[in-house]
Amino acid sequence: MPLPAAARAKKAAAIFSVLVLLLLLGVLSSEKKALFAVAATSNGNNANYFNAAAAMAAEHEAAVERHCAGTLHRDVCRSTLSSIPDLAQKPLRSVISDVVSRAAAAVRASSSNCSSYLARPRALRVRDRLALADCLELFGHTLAQLGAAAAGLSSESVADVQTVLSAALTNQYTCLDGFSGPSASEDGRVRPFVQGRIYHAAHLQQRRLLLAGKEEDAIVLEGYGRVRRGFPAWVNAADRRRLQQQQQQGGVAANAVVAKDGSGDFRTVGDAVAAAPNNSATRYVIYIKAGGYFENVEVGSEKTNIMFVGDGMWKTVIKASRNVVDNSTTFRSATLAVVGMGFLARDLTVENAAGPSKHQAVALRVNADLSAFYRCSFVGYQDTLTVFMQTKMESLIHPKGWLEWNGTFALDTLYYAEYMNRGPGADTSARVNWPGYHVLTNASDANNFTVLNFVQGDLWLNSSSFPYTLGLS
Structure with missing residues (x-):
């Protein structure tokens, strides 16, 4: 009716x-x-x-x-959070958990994209195949890190969660770095294919990272960020002694010895790492005698609690020269790559000797949690993300402020920013007009890059005796 x-x-x-x-x-x-x-x-x-x-x-x-x-990506943030039901009633930790599940889904989609492209190897350049393989490994690390961050919401400090999220975020951009040639024209067809999903996943991770920083009722575990005798509190007494002892008679007791002249158990560092036990719950010490070891070394995820001990900086040197110009990816160019958690090293140098003309050439890459380096030096060549805040800039600064690396290469993917600088060189009106260059105009954006928020400096910098400012002045 x-x-x-x-x-x-x-x-x-x-x-x-x-x-x-x-x-x-x-x-x-x-x-x-x-x-x-x-x-x-x-x-x-x-x-x-x-x-x-x-x-x-x-x-x-x-x-x-x-x-x-x-x-930094408010459109992505709004579109993501707008679709979460009952957002206003949810506690912040529930919102963070929801966002991370969406980020993980985006990472899995990126991984699927890469796998589908790798299934057609004839259509790929050598560099693209290498980069896609890097991405798949990095996505695996990212999913593990996101899982760890989700688990940490109920038991770990927010600073720990932020550290894990920062690593996960970095992985996404490291993946894209692998598709970049010395000039933008060499980026090919593969990067645009995977880039969209990767940016979406990265922005979701960045959103969760910022949300974690706003968590007000976080539980800070006893001992987090504390320093004991110059080392983080998670470095136990036995490891502190290992890091500080002299490598002489009565020094660190080694499980394996590396010597170029054959006087040890191994002639190469890589062989010593390969022979180390997998998934060890106890410290395994590899003593590397003075000398130059020309090799690329990877401490895989299964090689946990490894420690390298050398005879001193510039005495024990691990050295190689992989680089982007000679068809390596940034990720694979590392002379020493550490993935196994609990890695320690002291008294040695890690060098990538490719030189600046070879573009990205990484000395050390660390994907491992709870890693520490003491009395070590690192020599490599890699570009950086840079923010100048509340800095005095003299007239020697060119009005453009920034110089291209190689034509238009990477101008849309770099991140350079300035905030409230002063002095004759601080005027931004004639600065470069690049997609990756930013003039920050509000304190909330700039606060993301302060010592307090970016590296949680209030928890550990006191032990360094270095002067520092936690926030904006």
């Missing part, structure tokens, strides 16, 4: 109010429960429907804006 006109109009108005609410919340396709929730509270008054919908939508939008304040 057809409804009377007044009833039809009333029903249409009610449905319209609910649809407005659902559209504003961004959950039209998935959250039917919102429809029933509104219907259940209906008293037949169209104005009440609309007021309730508007109030819920405004509360949701305010929560989105609050969580997205300070992020």
